[in-house]
Amino acid sequence: MFRPRMSDISNSTSQFEQEGPSQDVGDQAKVYAARMRLQNALDQADALDAIREIAGNLIGTEEVAVFKVDKKRSELWLYWSFGVDPNKHSVLEVAREPKLKQVLSGKAVFRLRLSSENLLSTDDPVSALVPILVDGIPSAVIVLFRLFPHKQGIQPVDREICEVLSNCAGRAIEPYHSR
């Protein structure tokens, strides 16, 4: 299985350095690592594994699910999950979930740090809803559930990582989607 070798990193560092001088090096590294991991995903299974890795190692949640949008765009069906009970989250109805309408317009939605409002009508706290864009169209939604207890809410760098997920995770739902 092809994975970016660590020896490749030195060659790619110059691109990484150009991400922006004002951004913290650690933040740049996270965003860059997320992009590289997704762009180098071998196949659909590897792309889903990349989503799990990015959620757990870079954002700070081990509860994540991907819901695919149905043809009528009225429901989202659970496609893959990690760390959550799939029986509790098999389908999301767009009509009952106002935040999903926003996500299906292509914009990620995040739970504000001090807000008690949940993003979905579920008992499990939802931290972010991230559309997966395939050819520019939201075709699925990544749901990031409970963050690690020591994690202080969604940070600015997490939003950037979610943007990478949104733009580069198409292969997770469309096996032949180009990178």
Next chain:
Amino acid sequence: MPKKVLLVDDSTTTLMMEEMILKQRTSYQCVTAKDGLDAISRAVVESPDLVLMDVVMPRMNGFEACKRMRLEASLRETPIILVTTRGEEEYVEAGFQSGCNDYITKPIDSFELVTLLHSYLGE
């Protein structure tokens, strides 16, 4: 001679991020391993000045690898920092019982990581 850090994680994403941070913010040399078993053999060969190791990994987890490294004469004094997803007391205690010197929680904060490594290896 630059100090050598062995980075251990089954996630290529994490290894890439850690190596980028250390390359940008320190003069340390990085070597990598993808699980606990791999880490032990790499550590014996490379004699790193510090090991930064994930806990949850296939084949052999970080706790077990840490214990086994402590049985190797050449690694008995090598600082080992475990990377955990949980900061709860009992989990941290299990780490220290395995022989680690310190721990850091995911997601890794670059400032915290560099400060911690500097405290063991100097700048």
